[in-house]
Amino acid sequence: MADAPPATWHLIAFLGGITALAAFSTDISVPALGVIAEDFNRPSGSGGLLIGVLFVSYGLGQLFWGVFSDAYGRKPALILSLSGFALASFACAVAPDFTFLLVARTAQGLMMGAPVIARAIVRDTMSGREMARLMALLGAILTGCVLAAPLLGSLLLVVATWHSHFLLLGALGAGMGIYAAFAFGETVRARRPERFSFGFVGQSTRFLMTTRPFMFPALILCFTFGGYASLGAVGAVVAEEQFGVGPSQFGLLFAIAAIANLTAAFFARRLLGFMAPRKVNRIGVSILGIAGLVHAAISFADPGLVAYWAAVCLYVFAFGMVLPVSFALALEPAGRMPGFAAAVVGMAYTAAATMVVFMVTHFFDGSHRTISVAMAVMAASAVAVRLVSWATEPRG
Numbered sequence: 001m002a003d004a005p006p007a008t009w010h011l012i013a014f015l016g017g018i019t020a021l022a023a024f025s026t027d028i029s030v031p032a033l034g035v036i037a038e039d040f041n042r043p044s045g046s047g048g049l050l051i052g053v054l055f056v057s058y059g060l061g062q063l064f065w066g067v068f069s070d071a072y073g074r075k076p077a078l079i080l081s082l083s084g085f086a087l088a089s090f091a092c093a094v095a096p097d098f099t100f101l102l103v104a105r106t107a108q109g110l111m112m113g114a115p116v117i118a119r120a121i122v123r124d125t126m127s128g129r130e131m132a133r134l135m136a137l138l139g140a141i142l143t144g145c146v147l148a149a150p151l152l153g154s155l156l157l158v159v160a161t162w163h164s165h166f167l168l169l170g171a172l173g174a175g176m177g178i179y180a181a182f183a184f185g186e187t188v189r190a191r192r193p194e195r196f197s198f199g200f201v202g203q204s205t206r207f208l209m210t211t212r213p214f215m216f217p218a219l220i221l222c223f224t225f226g227g228y229a230s231l232g233a234v235g236a237v238v239a240e241e242q243f244g245v246g247p248s249q250f251g252l253l254f255a256i257a258a259i260a261n262l263t264a265a266f267f268a269r270r271l272l273g274f275m276a277p278r279k280v281n282r283i284g285v286s287i288l289g290i291a292g293l294v295h296a297a298i299s300f301a302d303p304g305l306v307a308y309w310a311a312v313c314l315y316v317f318a319f320g321m322v323l324p325v326s327f328a329l330a331l332e333p334a335g336r337m338p339g340f341a342a343a344v345v346g347m348a349y350t351a352a353a354t355m356v357v358f359m360v361t362h363f364f365d366g367s368h369r370t371i372s373v374a375m376a377v378m379a380a381s382a383v384a385v386r387l388v389s390w391a392t393e394p395r396g
Contacts (some may be wrong), residue, residue, distance in 0.1 A: 015121065018115060018118045019115050021085070024146070025112065027149035029050060030149075031153040032157055032162035036050065040097060046098070054108065056106075057106045057107070058109040058110075058350070059346075059347055059350040059351070060110065061113055066113075066120065067196055067339065068196060070188075070196075071192055071196035072191050072193065074186060075180060075181075078177070082176050082180060083174075085108060088110075088111055089108055089166045089169040090170040093166035094163075119342040120339035120342050122328075123331040128332070131332070132277040132324065132328035137265070140265035147262075150251065204337045204341075207337075208340075214330050214334060214341065217325075217329035219382075220285060220322060220326050221322065221327060221345065223352065224288060225319070226378045227292075227356070227377075229356045229357050230374035230378075231315075231371055232357070233360045233361055234364050234370060238366075238371060242366065256309065256313060260313040260316045260317045261317065265320045265321070268284065281325045284318055284325060291314040292375060293376075294314060295315065295373070296373075311372070312371070315379070318379075327342075330345050356378070360374050
């Protein structure tokens, strides 16, 4: 790599920041959704559209940015993506009506290619255990941002208006874009414009879909993420309706789960210091299987809040171990196309999460059982994939 950047603290902070950009952009606005709807004289539920259009546009945009960065380099892709994200964020802040805000929010999601590019950069510069260790560290930074975003969003509503959320996102995008332009070194050896084509996409898709070391960890990641998505879909409603935990107290519960996730990321990173990524992944999936059995059991019971949330935290802990290591394992065989591979994985787990959220909200009965069943089924699916992977591994 002719100009690969050194692993300095500010580069790691930059990669962590752009990895967390999508989650931060989503979570910081959650406390303001009702306020925004009221400000534009819309029904209170209309604010949720701002999350929906962001998810859809982000999912669609990932493939473009993955292929573009493989063809033209990470640096120009980052500059274009972050600049477009900043402009779209500022447009959200000055939206004159709700329709304009939805359009600007859609553009924001489409320009949010930085998380995909960040993972491709990690694969450009590292492999094996070191790549998995950095992925775990980036996962810890992501969790910290997810924890801080809604708290910061609530604070900004106290001292300012909802417009400040988008102004902050615009400033973050602009600042990261400036770093990318002046302090970031290209990690792709040479530009290959011919890769920005349907032919390259088709060829790369066939390669990935027939490559076991990519498919198995990618499927494990998707199932694990699907179970976690069920918590985001109806977790707050379950806490309030079944356990009497109000929205303000739920923030504390969420913080406990986030700490479990953060602890898992650092635990995985520690194990990766002396253990191969595949072994660490097996440990994570084993813990996930135990969490799935616990949720299968409590889906037939009526647990108290402490027992139920302990089960949730166990799943979230397993998720924190499985996610970064599975991502690293999936990108390992994609050295020629890490941007595209990262985009495929990103689109796959976004689709899995969307499907689970739809199913959970459709069958939600007001109790904890919907989440527990979803986590049990997704954990069992991930364990099944791991067993098939083990059974079909070449021997000798």
